[in-house]
Amino acid sequence: MILEKDVVVVGAGPAGLAAAIEAAKAGAAVLLVDLNLKAGGQLFKQIHKFFGSRAHYSGTRGYDIGKKLVKEATESQVEIWLQSTAVGVFPGNKVSIERILQNGGKKLYTVHGKTIILATGASENVVRFKGWTRPGVMGAGAAQTMVNVDHVKPGQKIVMLGSGNVGLIVSYQLMQAGCDVVALVEAAPKIGGYAVHAAKIRRAGVPIFTKHTIVEALGDAEGKVSGAVIAEVDEKFQPIPGTEQTIPCDTITLAAGLKPVVELTRLMNCASAFEPVLGGFIPMHNQDMETSVQGIFVAGDATGVEEASVALEEGRIAGVAAAQALGLLSQEDAESQKQFYWNRVNSLRSGPFGEKRLAAKQDVLQCYQEQIHTPQPEVMIGGLASGAD
Amino acid sequence: MMSREKFPDDMLVCRCEEITAGEIRQAIREGARDVTGVKRRVRAGMGPCQGRTCEKLVQQILCQELRIDPRQTGRSTARPPVRPVPFGELAEGVSKNDL
Numbered sequence: 001m002i003l004e005k006d007v008v009v010v011g012a013g014p015a016g017l018a019a020a021i022e023a024a025k026a027g028a029a030v031l032l033v034d035l036n037l038k039a040g041g042q043l044f045k046q047i048h049k050f051f052g053s054r055a056h057y058s059g060t061r062g063y064d065i066g067k068k069l070v071k072e073a074t075e076s077q078v079e080i081w082l083q084s085t086a087v088g089v090f091p092g093n094k095v096s097i098e099r100i101l102q103n104g105g106k107k108l109y110t111v112h113g114k115t116i117i118l119a120t121g122a123s124e125n126v127v128r129f130k131g132w133t134r135p136g137v138m139g140a141g142a143a144q145t146m147v148n149v150d151h152v153k154p155g156q157k158i159v160m161l162g163s164g165n166v167g168l169i170v171s172y173q174l175m176q177a178g179c180d181v182v183a184l185v186e187a188a189p190k191i192g193g194y195a196v197h198a199a200k201i202r203r204a205g206v207p208i209f210t211k212h213t214i215v216e217a218l219g220d221a222e223g224k225v226s227g228a229v230i231a232e233v234d235e236k237f238q239p240i241p242g243t244e245q246t247i248p249c250d251t252i253t254l255a256a257g258l259k260p261v262v263e264l265t266r267l268m269n270c271a272s273a274f275e276p277v278l279g280g281f282i283p284m285h286n287q288d289m290e291t292s293v294q295g296i297f298v299a300g301d302a303t304g305v306e307e308a309s310v311a312l313e314e315g316r317i318a319g320v321a322a323a324q325a326l327g328l329l330s331q332e333d334a335e336s337q338k339q340f341y342w343n344r345v346n347s348l349r350s351g352p353f354g355e356k357r358l359a360a361k362q363d364v365l366q367c368y369q370e371q372i373h374t375p376q377p378e379v380m381i382g383g384l385a386s387g388a389d
Numbered sequence: 390m391m392s393r394e395k396f397p398d399d400m401l402v403c404r405c406e407e408i409t410a411g412e413i414r415q416a417i418r419e420g421a422r423d424v425t426g427v428k429r430r431v432r433a434g435m436g437p438c439q440g441r442t443c444e445k446l447v448q449q450i451l452c453q454e455l456r457i458d459p460r461q462t463g464r465s466t467a468r469p470p471v472r473p474v475p476f477g478e479l480a481e482g483v484s485k486n487d488l
Contacts, residue, residue, distance in 0.1 A: 096469065098470075108481070123441055130400055133401045266464075267469060281460075
């Protein structure tokens with residue numbers, strides 16, 4: 001049997017929660033699914049305070065924002081399925097969901113959504129070097145989940161690769177959890193993330209190796225990480241022979257950026273754009289956050305890796321637009337709400353990092369305007385988008 | 390920026406299917422020109438994770454070997470289920486009592 005919903009939202013991170021809340025507030029019957037034990041996505045890993053304006057929860061810690069959103073979603077009558085994985089989207093807007101039941105068993109459900117909002121987030125990039133598959137090499141985000149959510153130390157002596165904000169923040173949080181960060185390694189000539197995060201690492205006395213990379217993860221008798229061989233790199237980021245040194249450690253964490261999780265939009269043949277600044281291939285969308293396929297919306301990192309505050313605003317826009325598409329909001333109401341959130345999201349895209357993201361996003365909107373113009377019913381898209389993938 | 394040194398031939402790229410950089414280069418020498426071409430020849434990206442981890446690495450090797458742009462490497466085809474699901478579950482279906 002098939003369940004019927006006005007809106008099915010996949011992913012209960014900041015984007016998905018915000019989208020579900022907006023759509024439900026407008027009167028839509030919303031189902032929000034997430035594969036994790038808890039809604040909130042990455043917010044529950046973010047023990048640091050956000051900065052920016054009050055509208056974007058400055059001074060509030062990520063997990064408190066998460067709690068607030070989950071409460072709001074529940075109060076707005078959003079139906080939330082946790083431990084529920086969307087494993088497919090099929091013609092006719094049918095979402096296939098594998099749900100873990102209370103008795104521990106698993107069941108597949110098919111839910112028909114008049115509209116679908118895909119807020120599936122991003123996954124971590126890996127970096128390749130000899131031994132990168134050894135136990136003890138992991139994503140920085142995975143290490144962050146271990147210390148901040150599961151309260152388990154990934155190891156004692158950590159080498160962090162990558163000095164963007166994730167690398168800096170997670171290094172600091174690993175230290176707060178009682179780990180020793182024995183080296184921060186960065187291939188670029190200078191630290192990539194915000195100065196405020198870098199200063200904390202410097203003050204803690206973490207050795208910083210800029211213009212360096214990891215060339216090998218050494219292993220002990222069992223194969224587990226026992227050290228990192230690092231080397232200086234030239235201006236083309238090639239390791240310079242003879243500059244190798246070994247840093248004993250039991251864990252190597254990789255903070256090499258994220259890529260959007262887009263399998264579901266690809267199943268629907270949503271047209272995509274390639275934007276390196278936003279993490280690679282992303283589904284194109286218009287000012288409604290609607291993809292090239294009518295009724296399929298996207299929001300958050302799945303449509304370009306940015307930050308939680310941006311994801312929230314994009315989610316709100318998608319939620320309002322979905323409600324509008326369902327006829328639950330007047331055009332005037334919907335347009336003014338969307339404009340309000342667009343102003344807020346664009347105000348977040350400032351500064352040296354934000355401006356690049358803003359330009360990339362504008363490029364996506366413009367390509368959409370030129371190549372797609374209006375969202376198409378999926379049957380037509382099958383033929384139209386044959387060259388997209 | 391991450392370093393762009395060459396992968397050693399014996400380095401694992403696709404850990405699900407245990408495919409090394411050397412095997413991927415061999416596939417390229419045999420004519421693979423994109424991610425799908427590599428996948429068809431050596432199964433990189435065909436395991437349980439469906440290339441979520443290695444696809445970018447395969448793209449990087451293609452770019453290095455063929456001197457092309459990442460957007461020319463294409464991507465593998467997305468197919469449901471996008472996460473592994475046991476056959477039993479697929480066959481079972483759902484009754485009203487489960488809801």
